[in-house]
Amino acid sequence: MASPQQLTLAASTPASDIAVRGIVARSQQMRDLLRDVVLYSNCDANALILGDTGTGKESIARALHQGHATRWRGPFVSVNCGAIPDGLFESEFFGYTKGAFTGAVTDHAGYLEQAHGGTLFLDELGELPLHQQVKLLRVLEQRTVTRLGSRTPVQVDFRLVAATNRDLRRMAAQGGFRTDLYYRVAVLVFRLPSLDERGPEDKRAIFETILRRLAERNGYRLGNVPEWLLDAVERCHFQGNVRELINLAERVAITCQATGGWNADLLTAMLHHPPGADTAPARSWSAREEAERDRILAHLENHGWRRQVTATALGISRKVLWEKMRKYCLFEAPSLDAGNGGRLGS
Template identity: 55%
Template sequence: MKGADQIGELDIYVLGGDVDLADRVARYLNGVDINIIPTDELAIPATASPSRASLAMISTTVIDGSAAAIGECQRAISMPIIWIGEVPRGPGQLLPQDFHALPLDFSRAGLLTMVANLAVRLQASATRATDAGAMVAQSECMRALLREVDMVADFNTSVLIRGETGVGKERIAQLLHQKHSRRCIGSFVPVNCGAVPDGLFESLFFGHAKGAFTGAVGTHKGYFERAHGGTLFLDEIGDLPLHQQVKLLRVLEDGAVTRVGAGTPVQVDLRVLAATNKDLPYLVRDGAFRADLYYRLAVIELHVPSLEERGEIDKIAIFKSVIAAMLGDELRAALPDVPQWLCTAISQMRFPGNVRELRNLAERVGVTVMQTRAWDAPRLRSLLANAQRIQATLAERISESAMGRNRLDMADRSRVLEALATNGWRRQETAQYLGISRKVLWEKMRKYRIFDNERISA
């Protein structure tokens, strides 16, 4: 198939509106290693994995069809979009610069060509991001972590990677995969467990057989099968709901998956790595995470230090590495080194978002330097001051939001306690009294840590 070898692994989120788009796309791309994910809303970024090449196909019937609506949608969705159907033409209809469209009666060849072109661009972008994101480890705590990675990389045991948001847990998982002598030739399959739609869990993880449900026009391999011979990385494992944890545990114990709509299990040989920014032992104690799954995943635990733990030496090194990758050889040769005042300012700043936040700031600095072709101190100082103001505002809003949630939670907890007391702590009657299901009542009692001993003390 012309162009198929250029595509590689790819997720395509399809929003057809009143058009049966997903079935048609699946038929036309049958035989290509593409994961077709039908969706019924424009909140595609909430379901997409940031670590896997993804694009969207959206029918113009789901919006009003204006250039303004198309532009707004493209700004909101963090992946390339192929629009299907009629698009606005004429004076005043200024479409976004990165605009791609196919007519409603698109051909198989036209679809394949456009998908292949976008896939090549996504792969090139991912390569640049990987090159710019090489692991910086000048601090002793990071050097110690990398020594641990070297020690455990070539074993098949599960590893739980802990650390705050933005510290680079996925990069550590990638290093474990790359350093494994046998599995490095297999696939590294990252999954954001906190973004898996409940209704698609089985299909995404276990795959499905042809005809298993409406829209299943072909056989689809799930995450487990795609990681066969390689590594499955379960990011944000602490966000996985309890009922999904049970399904996950069974596969990890049996080493086999059964596709939705199929009766024969498929054996899988893979290594499982997981990551979380949550305290899993606390979640286990609180009943929000299964103890057996925790012990299955945490055979080895690695802690990725925060940027503050790593200290000034790594802050400056990361900042300089991002700047160097952006400026390129020619501009770096024409400019003096990063000025000391800028390095000092960066070293003294705090980054709650850790490496991710620092890299974002470094990229803004890099863009400014590329525009001015100079280390323009007034402009750069203004940029840093603005970043700190935004950071302070976000911290304040997060704190206010948390306080608001706490007040609401306390009020809801009191309401549940009062209802339990009114109904003699009988769960079914209390649920009916509150107008909720017994399952929701149980989840509220777990969330608010309401135990039977409160009945005695009441």
């Protein structure tokens, strides 16, 4: 685990890249953002991260956590506000005592207690209903929580970092978000640019970095990435931002490992014609479904795509998990077999 001092050194090094918690940044816009992250990481002020889906908001939140002089040793509790059913908000956030309700067979600490001594990251804060915003605001003001079934308040100490792809200021002006909560959260504001705003240099750097990480992880030699491929990536538009670019890099790595080299025809077709573009209908999910998909994907990745363990962690059956995986097209990418010392390129 990197120390705050290492984080500061990485961000202040006068090199072509700035690396903060693995975030690749060559564009001046991202370099400036990361310098602000380093500057404000070692404080307890609440922070709000703004950015489109797939821009890497959680990575910035983790960098803020990692850069704190003491909280970096504490927990980083990540919560997707849009994935929590309305009826479970209090039990999930505040926790409960044994016997508080049917099924409460043990004491359970909620997210607010779990984050004690560390950082609470609330993703998709704009999806939190107004009546739940009031409860969160009260905790931020009083710094105490009371579990369901208990009358004893518990002191909590955490740094709040929130993220959203919505305009909370406008929502507050229109009555869709509490103004007092907005100003409580938005002490420090970080805006993440889209990948297109970051420019071709970041597209190239991220793409090449992901390819090399995959090669290192799976034990094969990468070789030099062809210049024509990097140029093509620079010209691509990535509506899904960094997340989509990472997916592309993984597909390219799998294809190159399978074919034994940089197959220009296959890779060019992949860049300009994503898999399933003409055969699969466009999917339109609600914000809550998007949040549920992200939550399931995070659990699958955390548990090595083991469905039974993931289902247990989510509190659902293995059958229900499989149905949701099919619904949201969540399938583990094929592993990159190193084979007989396979080599990509020359």
